[in-house]
Amino acid sequence: MAFFAHQIRRGFSSSAVRNVVIKQVTIIGGGQMGAGIAQVAASTGHSVTLVDTSDDILKKSIKTIEGSLKRVVKKKFADKPEAGEEFIQKVLKNVSTSTDAGSAVKSSDLVLEAIVENLKIKQDLFSRLDKLAPAHTIFASNTSSLPISDISSTTNRLDRFGGLHFFNPVPMMKLVEVIGTSSTSQETFDSLLNFSKVLGKTPVSCKDTPGFIVNRLFVPYLYEAVRLYERGHGSKEDIDIAMKLGVGYPMGPFELSDYIGLDTIKFIMDGWREMDPDNTLFAPSELMDKLVAEGKLGKKTGEGFYKYK
Numbered sequence: 001m002a003f004f005a006h007q008i009r010r011g012f013s014s015s016a017v018r019n020v021v022i023k024q025v026t027i028i029g030g031g032q033m034g035a036g037i038a039q040v041a042a043s044t045g046h047s048v049t050l051v052d053t054s055d056d057i058l059k060k061s062i063k064t065i066e067g068s069l070k071r072v073v074k075k076k077f078a079d080k081p082e083a084g085e086e087f088i089q090k091v092l093k094n095v096s097t098s099t100d101a102g103s104a105v106k107s108s109d110l111v112l113e114a115i116v117e118n119l120k121i122k123q124d125l126f127s128r129l130d131k132l133a134p135a136h137t138i139f140a141s142n143t144s145s146l147p148i149s150d151i152s153s154t155t156n157r158l159d160r161f162g163g164l165h166f167f168n169p170v171p172m173m174k175l176v177e178v179i180g181t182s183s184t185s186q187e188t189f190d191s192l193l194n195f196s197k198v199l200g201k202t203p204v205s206c207k208d209t210p211g212f213i214v215n216r217l218f219v220p221y222l223y224e225a226v227r228l229y230e231r232g233h234g235s236k237e238d239i240d241i242a243m244k245l246g247v248g249y250p251m252g253p254f255e256l257s258d259y260i261g262l263d264t265i266k267f268i269m270d271g272w273r274e275m276d277p278d279n280t281l282f283a284p285s286e287l288m289d290k291l292v293a294e295g296k297l298g299k300k301t302g303e304g305f306y307k308y309k
């Protein structure tokens with residue numbers, strides 16, 4: 001009863017609160033994460049529109065998807081290369097691209113945002129799209145570190161807003177954190193859980209708390225690694241080897257930071273410091289700031305902590 005009263009207060013029709021079966025997906029941001037999510041959604045039969053700010057970026061996104069699909073089919077269709085090529089073409093047909101987010105969302109069941117990790121930019125995007133998307137459309141953010149309730153606060157669809165946090169590289173990583181705020185409706189949450197399962201992922205339910213589950217545990221580890229190195233207590237190579245061979249992680253902290261993107265990491269650190277300025281854990285790292293200022297953002301730019309060919 002309280003739930004429906006809540007909907008009526010917000011002025012939604014009853015059709016807006018039903019379970020949404022997600023078929024048409026708009027993904028905003030065609031970078032590492034957006035391209036990966038688009039690939040997985042298209043591979044599982046969804047119709048995907050990938051949105052970014054320029055056609056050149058979108059061309060690169062499609063190339064990335066194609067390259068990743070080739071790696072997938074090499075394994076999946078090892079004995080049937082023709083079926084593999086057919087699969088790639090079928091998946092690519094499910095992806096269209098656009099630089100006009102406003103038009104793209106008009107036929108979407110889900111709008112999933114994977115743009116730069118900046119609260120104001122995410123809020124402005126969702127505020128604009130809220131006026132253009134159909135009533136039933138669910139909005140979700142792939143943010144690593146920002147509260148979902150802050151991102152959703154500029155919209156009038158708080159009940160149809162949640163977090164879907166994927167892991168990098170999306171085609172390989174099995175986990176999705178599904179985040180509900182205090183306003184996310186059960187129907188929305190269930191739709192997001194179900195969507196994650198249809199993608200072939202394993203979802204876990206998370207509260208809208210800083211870092212959700214994984215990054216709450218993972219960020220202090222990455223911080224400590226950089227501090228250890230900055231104090232001169234270990235070379236980055238040795239720290240990476242130690243964590244791979246000593247704990248069995250597939251990548252050491254510096255390799256992984258380069259893989260995630262140092263700009264994304266800096267956005268996260270700066271944002272958390274703003275929220276909690278006295279926490280020494282979030283003090284700036286001179287080295288990280290220098291690398292980002294020099295455009296050395298990690299693997300995606302060819303250099304970060306390490307150099308890539």
Ligand SMILES: CCCCCCCCCCCCCC(=O)CC(=O)SCCNC(=O)CCNC(=O)[C@H](O)C(C)(C)COP(=O)(O)OP(=O)(O)OC[C@H]1O[C@@H](n2cnc3c(N)ncnc32)[C@H](O)[C@@H]1OP(=O)(O)O
Binds near residue numbers: 143144172226250
């Ligand atoms: C003061 C300092 C501050 C620091 C602050 C820190 C704050 C940071 C916060 C960061 C938070 C942001 C991140 C986030 O929110 C959440 C994340 O995503 S965290 C990252 C999680 N990911 C990982 O931990 C990845 C770990 N690595 C791996 O699992 C493997 O290394 C990887 C699968 C990437 C590659 O495997 P590897 O064996 O190393 O290399 P191969 O190239 O041989 O690949 C193996 C296998 O996998 C296939 N493959 C790899 N990538 C793809 C792809 N993109 N698409 C398709 N297939 C892929 C490849 O083809 C191989 O297949 P085979 O059949 O075995 O040949």
Ligand SMILES: NC(=O)C1=CN([C@@H]2O[C@H](COP(=O)(O)OP(=O)(O)OC[C@H]3O[C@@H](n4cnc5c(N)ncnc54)[C@H](O)[C@@H]3O)[C@@H](O)[C@H]2O)C=CC1
Binds near residue numbers: 116142
């Ligand atoms: N890199 C990682 O390992 C992970 C990142 N995330 C989160 O996913 C989001 C995206 O991260 P990445 O894909 O790594 O970043 P990225 O830098 O690779 O890609 C971001 C893309 O968004 C585009 N973009 C920026 N503003 C836009 C706008 N207003 N409209 C449309 N497109 C816009 C950029 O042109 C770029 O192509 C961030 O919120 C990040 O915190 C989540 C999990 C892992």
